[in-house]
Amino acid sequence: MTSAIRQIPLDTTIHHHAHDFHQIVIGLRGEAQFEIEGLGGSISAFSGCIVPANHLHSFAGTRDNHQLVLDMPRTAFAMTGHQGDLVRLFDAPRFFALDSALRHYLEFLRQELRLLARDGHVPPLHQERLAGTLLGALHARLASEPATSGRRLDLAALDRFIDRHLGDPLRVADLAAEACLSEAHFRERFRQRTGLSPWQYVTRRRLESARHWIQQSRLPLSEIAELTGFTSLSALSRAHRQAFGQPPSQLRRDRRGRLSQRPALADDNA
Structure with missing residues (x-):
C-alpha cells in the first residue's frame, strides 16, 4: 500500500474504527470532532490530528466540513531508509496547528493535486513525495517542542481530575489546563514524569476503574464502558485484551467462578 491523499467531507454521523495504517487529518473547512483511544479534540481549518495505526478512534464532521486525509502505511516510502525516524511522529495521538509556512505548503499541495488530477490520475510516487x-x-516542528523545567507535576491532583471526568472525552488540553501549563509543555513534562504519553496514562486509569467495576459490581459491561470513558463495549474489550490478555467478559466469568467455589461459612449457632 502506498500513501494516499484524499480531500473529503466527514460524515456528521459518529463513526468508530481502527486501521493498520497511520493517518493524518487536516481541516480545510468547517470543523470535525475526533476521539483517539480516549483523548478527544476538535480540528478546524489549518489544524489537525495524528491517528497512529491500530488506534481505535471515533470521528464526526460538523455541518459543512472538508478535510485533507493522508493514509500512510508503515512501509510508506516517506518513513523508510534514511527517513525512518519520521515514524516517531506516530508514537502517540496528538492534535496540532499549522504555522504560516505549513499553511502555504498545504495550499501548494492542494494545487498540485488539482493540476495532476486534470489528467485523471495522480501518480502514486508523486503522492508519496x-x-x-x-x-x-x-x-521537525512537533519533535522540537522545547523541554521544560520547573516544579514537578502534581500527579495526585491530575489523578483526581481524571477520575472525576473519567466518562468524559478528555483532551490533552484539559489536562494541561488543570496543570497550569501550555499543551506543548505539559506533554513534555508529563512524559518526563511518567514515561507515558497523556493518552496512555488516561487509558490505564480507565482500565483500572473498569476492572474494579467488572469485579465488584453487577453492572452490564456496556454500562461500565460508558462510565469509564470508552466509546463502546468493543473499545473497552479491545483495550482490556491488549493490556491484560483477556476480554472483560472473561474477567467477570473468572470472578464469578471463584466466588461460587468459596466454602460456605459455618453457622455461629451450630
Whole structure:
C-alpha cells in the first residue's frame, strides 16, 4: 500500500474504527470532532490530528466540513531508509496547528493535486513525495517542542481530575489546563514524569476503574464502558485484551467462578 491523499467531507454521523495504517487529518473547512483511544479534540481549518495505526478512534464532521486525509502505511516510502525516524511522529495521538509556512505548503499541495488530477490520475510516487514533505515538516516542528523545567507535576491532583471526568472525552488540553501549563509543555513534562504519553496514562486509569467495576459490581459491561470513558463495549474489550490478555467478559466469568467455589461459612449457632 502506498500513501494516499484524499480531500473529503466527514460524515456528521459518529463513526468508530481502527486501521493498520497511520493517518493524518487536516481541516480545510468547517470543523470535525475526533476521539483517539480516549483523548478527544476538535480540528478546524489549518489544524489537525495524528491517528497512529491500530488506534481505535471515533470521528464526526460538523455541518459543512472538508478535510485533507493522508493514509500512510508503515512501509510508506516517506518513513523508510534514511527517513525512518519520521515514524516517531506516530508514537502517540496528538492534535496540532499549522504555522504560516505549513499553511502555504498545504495550499501548494492542494494545487498540485488539482493540476495532476486534470489528467485523471495522480501518480502514486508523486503522492508519496508530497506526503513525505508534509510529514517531514510536521515532524521537525512537533519533535522540537522545547523541554521544560520547573516544579514537578502534581500527579495526585491530575489523578483526581481524571477520575472525576473519567466518562468524559478528555483532551490533552484539559489536562494541561488543570496543570497550569501550555499543551506543548505539559506533554513534555508529563512524559518526563511518567514515561507515558497523556493518552496512555488516561487509558490505564480507565482500565483500572473498569476492572474494579467488572469485579465488584453487577453492572452490564456496556454500562461500565460508558462510565469509564470508552466509546463502546468493543473499545473497552479491545483495550482490556491488549493490556491484560483477556476480554472483560472473561474477567467477570473468572470472578464469578471463584466466588461460587468459596466454602460456605459455618453457622455461629451450630
